[in-house]
Amino acid sequence: xxxxxxxxxxxxxxxxxxxxxxxxxxxxxxxxxxxxxxxxxxxxxxxxxxxxxxxxxxxxxxxxxxxxxxxxxxxxxxxxxxxxxxxxxxxxxxxxxxxxxxxxxxxxxxxxxxxxxxxxxxxxxxxxxxxxxxxxxxxxxxxxxxxxxxxxxxxxxxxxxxxxxxxxxxxxxxxxxxxxxxxxxxxxxxxxxxxxxxxxxxxxxxxxxxxxxxxxxxxxxxxxxxxxxxxxxxxxxxxxxxxxxxxxxxxxxxxxxxxxxxxxxxxxxxxxxxxxxxxxxxxxxxxxxxxxxxxxxxxxxxxxxxxxxxxxxxx
Amino acid sequence: xxxxxxxxxxxxxxxxxxxxxxxxxxxxxxxxxxxxxxxxxxxxxxxxxxxxxxxxxxxxxxxxxxxxxxxxxxxxxxxxxxxxxxxxxxxxxxxxxxxxxxxxxxxxxxxxxxxxxxxxxxxxxxxxxxxxxxxxxxxxxxxxxxxxxxxxxxxxxxxxxxxxxxxxxxxxxxxxxxxxxxxxxxxxxxxxxxxxxxxxxxxxxxxxxxxxxxxxxxxxxxxxxxxxxxxxxxxxxxxxxxxxxxxxxxxxxxxxxxxxxxxxxxxxxxxxxxxxxxxxxxxxxxxxxxxxxxxxxxxxxxxxxxxxxxxxxxx
Numbered sequence: 115x116x117x118x119x120x121x122x123x124x125x126x127x128x129x130x131x132x133x134x135x136x137x138x139x140x141x142x143x144x145x146x147x148x149x150x151x152x153x154x155x156x157x158x159x160x161x162x163x164x165x166x167x168x169x170x171x172x173x174x175x176x177x178x179x180x181x182x183x184x185x186x187x188x189x190x191x192x193x194x195x196x197x198x199x200x201x202x203x204x205x206x207x208x209x210x211x212x213x214x215x216x217x218x219x220x221x222x223x224x225x226x227x228x229x230x231x232x233x234x235x236x237x238x239x240x241x242x243x244x245x246x247x248x249x250x251x252x253x254x255x256x257x258x259x260x261x262x263x264x265x266x267x268x269x270x271x272x273x274x275x276x277x278x279x280x281x282x283x284x285x286x287x288x289x290x291x292x293x294x295x296x297x298x299x300x301x302x303x304x305x306x307x308x309x310x311x312x313x314x315x316x317x318x319x320x321x322x323x324x325x326x327x328x329x330x331x332x333x334x335x336x337x338x339x340x341x342x343x344x345x346x347x348x349x350x351x352x353x354x355x356x357x358x359x360x361x362x363x364x365x366x367x368x369x370x371x372x373x374x375x376x377x378x379x380x381x382x383x384x385x386x387x388x389x390x391x392x393x394x395x396x397x398x399x400x401x402x403x404x405x406x407x408x409x410x411x412x413x414x415x416x417x418x419x420x421x422x423x424x425x426x427x428x429x
Numbered sequence: 430x431x432x433x434x435x436x437x438x439x440x441x442x443x444x445x446x447x448x449x450x451x452x453x454x455x456x457x458x459x460x461x462x463x464x465x466x467x468x469x470x471x472x473x474x475x476x477x478x479x480x481x482x483x484x485x486x487x488x489x490x491x492x493x494x495x496x497x498x499x500x501x502x503x504x505x506x507x508x509x510x511x512x513x514x515x516x517x518x519x520x521x522x523x524x525x526x527x528x529x530x531x532x533x534x535x536x537x538x539x540x541x542x543x544x545x546x547x548x549x550x551x552x553x554x555x556x557x558x559x560x561x562x563x564x565x566x567x568x569x570x571x572x573x574x575x576x577x578x579x580x581x582x583x584x585x586x587x588x589x590x591x592x593x594x595x596x597x598x599x600x601x602x603x604x605x606x607x608x609x610x611x612x613x614x615x616x617x618x619x620x621x622x623x624x625x626x627x628x629x630x631x632x633x634x635x636x637x638x639x640x641x642x643x644x645x646x647x648x649x650x651x652x653x654x655x656x657x658x659x660x661x662x663x664x665x666x667x668x669x670x671x672x673x674x675x676x677x678x679x680x681x682x683x684x685x686x687x688x689x690x691x692x693x694x695x696x697x698x699x700x701x702x703x704x705x706x707x708x709x710x711x712x713x714x715x716x717x718x719x720x721x722x723x724x725x726x727x728x729x730x731x732x733x734x735x736x737x738x739x740x741x742x743x744x
Contacts, residue, residue, distance in 0.1 A: 207687075346515075356680075364676075
């Protein structure tokens with residue numbers, strides 16, 4: 115089968131169809147999305163080597179569970195052992211022996227086929243188009259925030275970052291608070307948010323400080339420093355950005371202001387699929403361009419462009 | 430009066446006795462302690478210029494409140510406006526218009542006299558010696574942790590840092606959990622902790638990971654990186670260190686592990702004075718040497734020595 119792999123450099127290769135382990139399903143991939151994490155992997159993040167890609171929708175080709183066979187699915191990316199301390203504590207995302215689709219010790223979904231544990235798969239309602247279903251994974255990561263902190267309707271929330279993840283987070287948080295501003299530096303991306311009635315500001319605009327929550331989704335540690343300026347004393351910064359290289363940071367300010375900084379990663383698929391089905395979160399305008407898998411290298415380059423948002427691969 | 434000031438370099442000078450503002454007391458200083466924050470100020474931290482020092486015990490010379498006059502006191506260091514949003518929210522430590530004794534816009538206590546708002550002063554029980562009372566301020570900062578997080582007897586806690594603050598924190602946290610290890614890199618400091626029945630480890634020892642809480646009090650960002658390695662997924666790092674310069678940090682790990690990092694600064698004096706009076710926290714062995722104020726420059730140098738813990742100034 116054809117696959118887009120990274121082994122020091124990204125390449126399109128022919129490789130064998132994955133052989134599912136017991137309990138795993140083989141999924142024929144229909145469509146997949148390029149995430150900033152994929153671009154960070156190209157810079158060395160996680161030291162990953164193998165087939166890229168962790169956002170996908172596909173059809174189950176083989177598996178033990180009859181209810182899944184032949185069905186359209188999306189998949190959670192953490193594959194866990196069920197035996198370690200964190201699995202026992204019902205924190206499977208933090209399984210000590212986990213592999214992570216296209217990120218850690220497991221081939222990803224930028225390929226004709228992908229293997230995943232059956233338990234990771236979620237049926238996709240027929241009302242959700244393929245190019246919308248691909249957003250289930252990053253949208254779940256946005257919903258993770260609501261599992262971690264209790265944001266109320268009166269809380270002042272700033273989302274930093276007008277990119278793919280920032281746009282999803284802004285829509286999710288906009289569902290719980292009246293006081294949301296999404297801050298970015300790309301006029302056209304901010305306009306997309308405004309069309310959804312989300313208040314926006316430019317990163318260089320003078321901003322009122324003292325937000326109860328600042329959600330950092332810029333994909334850069336410069337965003338982290340800005341978040342620390344904007345959050346109120348004893349406020350909360352949610353940190354979504356993971357990048358390949360350390361950056362010079364000053365942590366005196368969060369100590370002085372007694373800020374809580376909370377790392378946030380993968381989230382629940384159920385509310386994500388629900389929001390996509392009910393169109394509570396709209397993602398269709400976020401797709402910039404779709405490439406065929408054979409043009410995967412061009413797709414990766416396009417995903418790095420300043421004028422690109424979500425780039426999809428049609429498999 | 431004589432004072433130890435910093436204005437780009439530390440100097441002993443003669444300067445006028447402070448004139449208390451309305452509501453302030455004039456305190457004749459008896460003894461004062463050198464903190465790592467003072468040493469960071471010498472490197473540029475907070476851009477402070479003025480009389481150094483924020484840990485002290487003294488006798489109230491003039492004030493409106495009869496109950497304080499002539500009494501021995503220690504003092505909270507944040508001087509607040511009572512008018513701003515954070516004062517209204519009962520977060521006076523975060524007052525937007527605050528001055529901070531010897532740290533921000535207010536002359537400190539390494540001088541014969543210091544002025545502070547009466548409301549900042551706490552009477553010192555007669556059972557507490559001067560060289561013990563000086564520890565009230567840093568010990569309050571240790572007690573602050575118990576206001577921020579709910580550590581239980583079963584929680585696994587690691588205190589990183591065997592210095593002045595680490596020793597105080599270890600004693601305070603040792604009062605609430607059975608599972609405490611204090612990690613440092615100075616054999617003689619670790620021995621002081623062992624004498625108080627606190628389990629210790631050397632910073633280079635292989636350590637079991639997965640602590641519920643790691644309290645970072647090393648005074649260095651290297652300690653922060655170590656804390657992120659030792660804390661469990663979804664665990665908490667309490668950050669006490671403030672240093673003058675930014676450091677290269679990698680925040681991917683706390684995002685992946687969804688760690689909470691909570692800045693922690695000044696704390697409540699009441700439990701601190703209580704613990705000192707009841708000898709629940711013992712600080713007497715922590716005093717390395719006492720200098721006269723006129724030898725303040727030597728005292729500052731001595732406080733930087735690897736074989737020094739608390740250095741006191743006798744005023």
